Amino acid sequence: MAHLFALSAILTQLAAPTGQATPKSHAVRPTDGDSGTLVASVRPGGRVSLRARPNGRSVGVLGARTVYGSPLAMPVVRRRGSWLGVVSAAMPNGRLGWVAATSGSLAFGRVKLEIEVDLSRRLLRVWAAGHVVRRMHVGVGRAGTSTPTGRFSLTDKLRGADYGSYYGCCILALSGHQTHTPRGWTGGARLAIHGGSTAGAVSAGCLHASTRDLRYLMRMAPLGTQVRIHA
Numbered sequence: 001m002a003h004l005f006a007l008s009a010i011l012t013q014l015a016a017p018t019g020q021a022t023p024k025s026h027a028v029r030p031t032d033g034d035s036g037t038l039v040a041s042v043r044p045g046g047r048v049s050l051r052a053r054p055n056g057r058s059v060g061v062l063g064a065r066t067v068y069g070s071p072l073a074m075p076v077v078r079r080r081g082s083w084l085g086v087v088s089a090a091m092p093n094g095r096l097g098w099v100a101a102t103s104g105s106l107a108f109g110r111v112k113l114e115i116e117v118d119l120s121r122r123l124l125r126v127w128a129a130g131h132v133v134r135r136m137h138v139g140v141g142r143a144g145t146s147t148p149t150g151r152f153s154l155t156d157k158l159r160g161a162d163y164g165s166y167y168g169c170c171i172l173a174l175s176g177h178q179t180h181t182p183r184g185w186t187g188g189a190r191l192a193i194h195g196g197s198t199a200g201a202v203s204a205g206c207l208h209a210s211t212r213d214l215r216y217l218m219r220m221a222p223l224g225t226q227v228r229i230h231a
Contacts, residue, residue, distance in 0.1 A: 051083075139201070169211050174193070
């Protein structure tokens with residue numbers, strides 16, 4: 001069976017506005033001696049305003065946990081003055097959220113892995129320090145419910161059995177959303193990597209991987225890992 005990962009607790013106050021372009025900005029550069037992607041988290045008990053653009057109106061307030069209960073971890077991929085552009089599940093596909101770098105509620109770390117998904121080849125590759133360290137064959141979205149492309153992040157690592165046997169052992173929830181759900185679809189629209197057939201274009205948008213590969217990702221890929229999906 002092909003399922004989208006159900007988002008059971010959408011925070012409506014984090015709904016993003018539409019029709020606003022991402023501000024021009026430059027990529028955050030690691031400081032000397034650092035490597036990997038800078039990742040922002042919210043300190044326990046802290047709250048951070050997420051904005052649609054630097055110094056723009058707030059689209060919601062982030063706490064230390066995701067809607068699934070995992071520690072919040074957002075890749076920082078842009079900087080504009082004292083504002084950081086982050087990949088967040090609270091924003092539409094292709095849009096960054098912005099947080100104030102000066103907020104005392106933010107903490108920072110680094111993630112050295114990245115995940116790349118080539119939909120045309122149905123191939124997932126794990127990158128570290130410019131080298132591919134793992135290749136996986138995956139099932140992808142079928143015609144009409146194709147897997148969205150773009151830059152996303154790993155937001156949660158969950159037990160598949162807690163959500164349904166059809167997810168396999170594990171669910172790696174992504175920040176992205178399926179914008180072309182099947183007709184009559186009543187589940188959620190969050191993207192994920194989970195169990196299921198890897199025999200081609202078989203899903204409603206999520207990526208399917210083998211149990212062995214899922215367990216590898218659960219073990220090796222930290223929350224906040226960037227996931228780049230392309231055609």
